[in-house]
Amino acid sequence: MAGSEPWTIRQALIPTADRGFCKGDIRIRGDKIEEIRLDAPTREGDSPRSIVADGMVALPGLVNAHVHSHGVLSKAVVEGFPLEVWSHYAKAGRELMSEEDVRYACLLASVELMRAGVSTVLDHPYYDRRRLDACAKAWGETGLRVVVAPSIADKGMLESIGVSSGDDSAPGPMEEDPAGLCESFARDWSGAFDGRLRVMYGPSAPHRCSDGLLRRVADGSSRSGLGVHLHLLETRTQARICRQSYERGVVRHLDSLGLLNPRTSLVHCVWLDPEEIEVIARSGASVVHVPASNLLLGSGIAPVKSMVRAGVNVCLGTDGPNCGGSLDLRDSMRLALLLHRVTEGDYEDWPSARSVFQLGTRNGAYALGLDAPAPLGVLREGAKADIALFDLRNKPEFVPNNDLLLQFILAGSVECETLVVDGEVIYTREGGPARFEEAEIMETAGRLGTDLIRRSRALYDGAERVRRLLHAVAAKDT
């Protein structure tokens, strides 16, 4: 349902600021929530079109603020490597992706996102312009709200960690003007699909980019207002390299280049020191916490509580499914709720279900610059009508219903019943995605993925050679 005629979600459980969940109706007009009426049913005839959501909970659509669509077809190809080794296998799995592979990777990802109730996603892909166009078109097909931050870099992957080898290559296609790639892509696609597609700069990470490139991104961003999305201090190795490379530390270095401001989202931030947390907090930049990936690659545990205490806007992402395991943001919420209890001494300071839910919704919308002019990530009159309905009937996880939000985060494997973006129903559990045929996507993506891995065999062999080289370098260092 979409258009200017109002329609209503009737009798859903709706989160309120002070009364927990209350039964009520949500009236939607165009892309916004026009009215939320609690406890009093909408009068018949107010809006003839409606979804009866009795027994369902209505939540703001979740915001997955860090995904790599290029990793969708190469999930679970390798297991158990740290990032510095893993990234060479990841590159091997994306180098030969065709435009068709890119399209099916995005559509397949969208099915996984929709089933989890994710309505907004940031994609950070290493593609050349041709494949970026295929990526934008595919996301546009889905109806999801999407930010694409093309990954750019101008240093070799080995060079960036201080290893010299003839086998070196950049993490993505080398462009003559990488920042210009983001800008021309933004000119052509930002605001497309009724404003649901946006574009950001995506410098891969400070140590993978020259200062010239980072400065160019900072200048472009302040001129155009485009956001900047980059990985930062993900691993212990990166922390060491950054300490050696930047006299005042990498965070102050980014600040001095003009890259820390509210338009910037910094991904991972596992190895920040307390002073760096203060600098980020003062700058207004956001941090994307990606706990599943940090565990899978053995990167570490980000100091999320310290960041939140300092006032940093922290949000959540899953990473690509080849390093985070899934695109289901509820996994990240569960880990964010549980993980920091291990490192946080004072139990009174443990994260709450409510605070973690905010990381996965409102904070993500802010980080991606999508919270204005209309709020996003909250159910409120005047906010964007991005809504996920979950049917709680006959679900043992919700019997008895004692604390709906806590139960949702701890045991929330329930598939989304209906997903609404901009007032349009883009997915139902019964019918699948509204805009494309799910069965065909699953079947073709599976076939293309298997073929891609087979075609990439020589590249995986190259990654294996790099793995042995890095192992030898590490052995020499110790």
Ligand SMILES: [Zn+2]
């Ligand atoms: Zn990433």
